[in-house]
Amino acid sequence: MTEKQALSSSELGTLWMTYQQKTMVQRIFEYFIEQADDKRAKEIMQDFHMKVINYIEDIKNILKNEGAVIPVGFTEQDVNTGVLKLYDNMFDIMFLRLNVEISMGLHTLHLNMAYRKDIVLLYKELTAFTQSVYDECVDYLQEKDVLPRPPAVSMPKTIEFANGTNYMSGFNLFSEKRALNTVEVAHLYNAIETNILGMQMITGFAQVANEPEVKKYFIKGKELAKKTVTDYTQLFLQSDIQPPSTWGANATDSKVSPFSDKLMMYCTSMLCSFGLGSNALGTAFSLRNDLPLKMVGTAKDVLTYGRDGGKIMAKNGWLEEPPQMQDRNDLTK
Known part of the structure; x- marks a missing residue:
């Protein structure tokens, strides 16, 4: 059997970064889920939270198998779910949307830094997962009419080319x-x-x-x-x-x-x-x-x-x- 390649420095570094970010959102959404009033919002966050925990365990197992120490990241000591609401309704899903927007970029970047097949697969799965959650957040927020769309624009009828440097004036x-x-x-x-x-x-x-x-x-x-x-x-x-x-x-x-x-x-x-x-x-x-x-x-x-x-x-x-x-x-x- 072909021996599995050791983790490269890039792969170890990106796994470490992913572990930090995922344990942070795990703790944040423990609080948001406990505080949620809207049933649909709670379901979106619970599904997201459960899958994040699974990916955290996947990263732990990879690091253990390589003999690497597990990072501290963020633990239950970093969250207190029993306090009053810090944000109004809709903040939780708007924050989730922003978080997965950031994650989509990070996972795609980290995918390009991965060489071992299991690490490549991990980041492919994470990219697809965050894209799916992003779609859910956008649909929910648009249904609630709290996500403004970018400004309207007239559709172009002709093709234009810049004439001189005036186009760049400012x-x-x-x-x-x-x-x-x-x-x-x-x-x-x-x-x-x-x-x-x-x-x-x-x-x-x-x-x-x-x-x-x-x-x-x-x-x-x-x-x-x-x-x-x-x-x-x-x-x-x-x-x-x-x-x-x-x-x-x-x-x-x-x-x-x-x-x-x-x-x-x-x-x-x-x-x-x-x-x-x-x-x-x-x-x-x-x-x-x-x-x-x-x-x-x-x-x-x-x-x-x-x-x-x-x-x-x-x-x-x-x-x-x-x-x-x-x-x-x-x-x-």
Whole structure:
């Protein structure tokens, strides 16, 4: 029989990342399921939660068979299901939609880093699973009329090519900026929508954080999300485009935390990483030259904010280190 290949460094690293993310959402949705009022929403979350636990066990078994230590991730100590609601109805499914949106990108990326057949299969299954949950969330939220659709647009009747460099104008004070194209609208809309939900999430975190330094950090994050929404909304309004808005998913007035500061900090860090990736795509596909500058400025702020969060996590002993490569310099001493 052919001996199974050992895990590569890339595969070990991506499994470690997946374990961290899945154990985090496992704990978050233990709380959301317990608090759910809507039967259909509860069923969606319960099915998601059960399958996440199964995938966590799959990763554990792979690591055990390789003789690797199981990461700590997030445990039952990181959640308190018996407290008051921290968010209004609809936040749970809107958060689930955002989480699987992030997961779809991560699993596809990790699939491209996998070589061993069982790891490839794992990420194929995870990709299909998250896509299915995403569809369920979108259908549910549209039925409840809380998920605004991107702005309407007239269908093109002719094909156009840019004539000269005026198409890219955006800085010249004496020339009129062209209207946003649909590719630019798509990336800006997604950024506004994500930051609106992120602002509500981090508002709740700021209300219930235990450590003063963590509370201050979340307040700073709320203002950063608010600034991003304001800046990108202004770009929409300049082109007479209606920005997204929703009546649901707000934080309540609860001041009792359902989650540990460690979990809330990690969740915020994950959203920062997602925001950086989305900004990079938006910058790459924006042809009006004022837009990349705006997006790069936002990315710089998010990167600084994320690094500050990492320092807080390390300072408090919450930053679990990924598996390390051998330090050859140390081994040869």
